Amino acid sequence: MPATVASLVAVAEFIGGAVAVAGLGDKDAYRLRLAVDELITNVITHGYPPASAGEIELHSSVSDGWVLFLIVDFGTEFDPTSGHRPIPVVDPDDLPVGGFGLSLARMSADRLIYERVGGLNRTIVVVRRSGRDLVAHDDRRPPWMS
Amino acid sequence: MFQADLITSGDTVTIQMSGDLDALSAPSFHEILQQVATRSPKKLCLAMHGLSYISSAGVRGLVFARQKMGDDMEVVVEGANENVAETIRMTGLQHAITIRESFSA
Numbered sequence: 001m002p003a004t005v006a007s008l009v010a011v012a013e014f015i016g017g018a019v020a021v022a023g024l025g026d027k028d029a030y031r032l033r034l035a036v037d038e039l040i041t042n043v044i045t046h047g048y049p050p051a052s053a054g055e056i057e058l059h060s061s062v063s064d065g066w067v068l069f070l071i072v073d074f075g076t077e078f079d080p081t082s083g084h085r086p087i088p089v090v091d092p093d094d095l096p097v098g099g100f101g102l103s104l105a106r107m108s109a110d111r112l113i114y115e116r117v118g119g120l121n122r123t124i125v126v127v128r129r130s131g132r133d134l135v136a137h138d139d140r141r142p143p144w145m146s
Numbered sequence: 147m148f149q150a151d152l153i154t155s156g157d158t159v160t161i162q163m164s165g166d167l168d169a170l171s172a173p174s175f176h177e178i179l180q181q182v183a184t185r186s187p188k189k190l191c192l193a194m195h196g197l198s199y200i201s202s203a204g205v206r207g208l209v210f211a212r213q214k215m216g217d218d219m220e221v222v223v224e225g226a227n228e229n230v231a232e233t234i235r236m237t238g239l240q241h242a243i244t245i246r247e248s249f250s251a
Contacts, residue, residue, distance in 0.1 A: 008169060008170045012168075037169075037201050038202060041168070044169070100202035101202035101203075134233065
């Protein structure tokens with residue numbers, strides 16, 4: 001599919017089909033969509049030069065209770081699993097306007113694997129049926145609130 | 147499909163939101179927030195009871211609203227479903243805006 005935001009509609013439909021086959025509940029389905037959506041949006045936004053005709057492939061493997069998505073792109077080498085980019089706990093006036101996406105993807109997925117093969121970025125996302133929350137956030141109360 | 151309707155009542159502006167707020171729809175949400183900014187309301191109510199999904203692109207709009215419309219303006223999220231509310235909380239933004247679980251416009 002073209003690496004454009006218009007493709008996000010098809011991505012959501014593709015994810016919906018996999019969720020139904022795997023029998024994931026609402027929370028797990030939402031986590032899966034958030035992880036895949038954020039990773040693909042990142043490729044669309046940063047993976048290819050502006051106005052270029054980049055392509056993204058999305059493959060799925062589904063079984064009862066889990067879904068695996070393989071995202072393949074031909075853009076700039078980028079490992080979404082590398083480094084820690086925690087969402088900063090700061091005064092709201094200092095919150096960055098961007099930079100949340102990959103953090104949300106990492107917190108949402110149960111497994112996130114990256115490999116660079118033959119000039120391709122290959123990112124694997126796994127979500128299992130668990131019904132877990134997206135992430136525990138009680139310990140992220142910012143210092144200025146205390 | 148994302149939809150947002152703007153309602154002004156006194157010093158309060160309400161944006162009734164429905165559908166999916168992702169990187170595809172975020173520009174139109176941002177455009178609406180720019181309209182709100184010109185009205186300088188005291189309170190911005192984001193009625194999300196019809197919103198089924200929000201990604202980081204949508205959260206960016208909330209950050210914009212909080213930062214660009216002045217400290218005197220209250221930003222309230224109402225009626226968000228559990229997943230949408232949780233996504234907003236994941237970013238730590240619940241410390242900068244008010245999140246109410248039930249709609250009460």
